[in-house]
Amino acid sequence: MSWEELQQLPDDVAEGIELWRGNVVWNRRGPLEHQRFAVRMRNALEAAARRAMKEETNGREQRCWQVEVETNVFFTPEKSSFLTPDFLVRRCLPRGADTFAADTVLVGEVLSGSDTPKRRQWKMDRYAEAGIPWYWEIELDSGGTWDVAAVRAYELFTIDRSVLAVKPLRPSAYVAVGEWEPNGLSIEFPEPFALSVSWDDLAF
Numbered sequence: 001m002s003w004e005e006l007q008q009l010p011d012d013v014a015e016g017i018e019l020w021r022g023n024v025v026w027n028r029r030g031p032l033e034h035q036r037f038a039v040r041m042r043n044a045l046e047a048a049a050r051r052a053m054k055e056e057t058n059g060r061e062q063r064c065w066q067v068e069v070e071t072n073v074f075f076t077p078e079k080s081s082f083l084t085p086d087f088l089v090r091r092c093l094p095r096g097a098d099t100f101a102a103d104t105v106l107v108g109e110v111l112s113g114s115d116t117p118k119r120r121q122w123k124m125d126r127y128a129e130a131g132i133p134w135y136w137e138i139e140l141d142s143g144g145t146w147d148v149a150a151v152r153a154y155e156l157f158t159i160d161r162s163v164l165a166v167k168p169l170r171p172s173a174y175v176a177v178g179e180w181e182p183n184g185l186s187i188e189f190p191e192p193f194a195l196s197v198s199w200d201d202l203a204f
Contacts, residue, residue: 052193064092101130108136
């Protein structure tokens with residue numbers, strides 16, 4: 001399927017589809033709480049991005065970020081491959097501009113029952129291959145409360161293949177660099193900008 005063909009489908013069908021090399025990948029919607037926590041994390045990230053942009057001075061060129069939810073991230077110019085993370089941070093682009101992997105600095109997923117370990121790893125591998133520097137996960141506690149059980153941050157690590165005798169299967173992969181549980185402490189992280197997210201921001 002091409003991007004143009006996808007655009008001809010009804011909205012309620014098209015919004016549940018991702019494409020990879022022209023093949024349809026069904027993006028099943030999670031429970032109501034899935035969207036709720038994606039929006040809350042988006043709001044917390046946007047507040048942190050605004051603070052960081054306001055504080056950057058000292059004559060440097062000011063960096064600019066935009067934070068969105070459920071936005072297609074395209075991996076190819078012809079849009080034959082794209083995934084739709086639950087939330088993302090990209091460099092500022094003109095209004096209406098498509099989001100490509102090269103402009104994306106962080107992608108995040110809210111994990112719920114429909115996210116099998118195999119599908120989760122597949123998406124992580126695709127984001128890593130595209131060179132997106134940061135990957136975040138929000139894991140939900142499905143034990144009847146649907147609260148956040150944990151938030152994890154991963155950093156992209158790329159192997160220098162020139163120093164290896166054998167070509168690695170995956171030269172780029174994410175490495176866990178942070179994990180937080182709802183124990184009262186804020187989520188603190190320095191990249192892609194200084195983050196300080198209170199659990200109250202997610203659970204309120």
